[in-house]
Amino acid sequence: MTLKRPSPDSPLVSIVLPTHNGAxxxxxxxxxxxxxxxxxxxxxxxxxxxxDTETVRIVDSQADPRVRIVRVEKNAGLPDALNAGxxxxxxxxxxxxxxxxxxxxxxxxxxVAFLREExxxxxxxxxxxxDEEGRVIGAMLPRSPEFLMIDNCIGACFLYTRRVYExxxxxxxxxxxxxDYDYWVRASKHFRMVFLNEDLYLYRRHPGALTSVHGQxxxxxxxxxxxxxxxxxxxxxxxxxxxxxxxxxKGEARALLAGAMTRRPWWLGLLRPLAICVLxxxxxxxxxxxxxxxxx
Numbered sequence: 001m002t003l004k005r006p007s008p009d010s011p012l013v014s015i016v017l018p019t020h021n022g023a024x025x026x027x028x029x030x031x032x033x034x035x036x037x038x039x040x041x042x043x044x045x046x047x048x049x050x051x052d053t054e055t056v057r058i059v060d061s062q063a064d065p066r067v068r069i070v071r072v073e074k075n076a077g078l079p080d081a082l083n084a085g086x087x088x089x090x091x092x093x094x095x096x097x098x099x100x101x102x103x104x105x106x107x108x109x110x111x112v113a114f115l116r117e118e119x120x121x122x123x124x125x126x127x128x129x130x131d132e133e134g135r136v137i138g139a140m141l142p143r144s145p146e147f148l149m150i151d152n153c154i155g156a157c158f159l160y161t162r163r164v165y166e167x168x169x170x171x172x173x174x175x176x177x178x179x180d181y182d183y184w185v186r187a188s189k190h191f192r193m194v195f196l197n198e199d200l201y202l203y204r205r206h207p208g209a210l211t212s213v214h215g216q217x218x219x220x221x222x223x224x225x226x227x228x229x230x231x232x233x234x235x236x237x238x239x240x241x242x243x244x245x246x247x248x249x250k251g252e253a254r255a256l257l258a259g260a261m262t263r264r265p266w267w268l269g270l271l272r273p274l275a276i277c278v279l280x281x282x283x284x285x286x287x288x289x290x291x292x293x294x295x296x
Contacts, residue, residue, distance in 0.1 A: 011042040011066070013108055013159070014091030018046040018081035022099035023054035025204065032102040032202075034064050038109035043067045044085040049075035079171035079179040086165060095159045100204045102130075103157070107200035111159035114196045122193040124158040127201035140203050145184075145193045149231050149239035151223060152181035154193070157201035164191055178222035185230045234263040242273055253277045 015033050019026055033043045047059045049072050059069060070084050082096055093112060097103060107125070114123045129138035142155040168186045175182040187193065227236055241256035254277045261270055 011040055011091050013041040013093045014089035015041055016044045016082060016085030016096040018048050018078060019099035020048040020075050021050050021052045021055050023052060023058055025100040026058050029099050029102060035105055036108045037106050038112055041066060044070060044088055046070045046081045046085040048072045048081040077176050079173040079176055083170045092162050093159055094165055102202040104200050110198060110200060118194055120194045121164050121191040122160040122187060123196050124154045125196040125198050125200040127155055127157050127203045128199055130202050130204050132206040142195055145188045148185050148188055149236050154184045156203050175226055177219050178226050181223060182226045234260040245277055250277055
């Protein structure tokens with residue numbers, strides 16, 4: 001892939017970082033962006049109507065010339081804050097991060113290299129999960145984009161080309177709390193999204209996070225709203241059936257796939273998963289080994 005810049009002085013990578021009263025971890029997040037081994041970046045810091053003086057002070061104290069500050073007078077919410085940032089982005093490659101999360105130093109450089117090597121428009125990577133004090137407590141392991149019918153399987157670490165932004169457009173304020181999920185679904189309809197199996201990000205869980213503040217129930221409601229907006233009920237049942245099968249719950253998988261079939265009885269996409277669920281395990285094993293052999 002040949003990456004061209006809109007103008008000679010444009011940075012290759014634009015990182016948008018929105019914040020609203022996020023002083024506690026904000027400087028750490030900023031430092032993780034500016035400390036990238038890939039130095040050809042701009043950081044667009046969006047102050048989304050912060051009312052605490054410490055957040056404002058941190059934003060105003062940034063002296064690195066790669067930082068550009070955007071102010072939103074009233075708290076508009078994450079989708080609008082992201083839109084305000086990307087409207088001012090100059091880079092050929094785009095990403096965003098939260099004011100409580102951190103990029104690992106090599107994150108941007110590894111994703112830039114991967115986009116070039118694979119000649120794709122969207123890359124996403126794994127992340128470690130950390131607590132309030134920065135201790136690793138788990139891992140965020142994204143899955144294939146086909147699981148977007150179930151939930152947000154892309155994760156929090158990603159990089160995409162300007163072509164994606166120009167095609168997909170703005171984040172939708174009506175999908176607040178699931179604005180990223182909605183955006184990835186829209187992007188997946190036009191672009192190939194490829195997983196880079198490397199831990200390049202630190203995702204923080206703490207009581208002040210958006211999910212914690214608004215509650216899991218509200219988040220689940222928004223995810224379901226996005227799913228119903230983009231996918232048919234039959235497609236969702238098919239995806240959930242396959243997930244149940246991979247968990248070893250063959251009875252549940254059969255029921256879900258049967259439900260999909262009642263809605264789309266002539267859908268060829270149901271034949272293979274239904275056969276897998278109905279056939280004996282030893283037959284499925286033979287078929288899988290045979291398919292692996294012919295692919296070599």
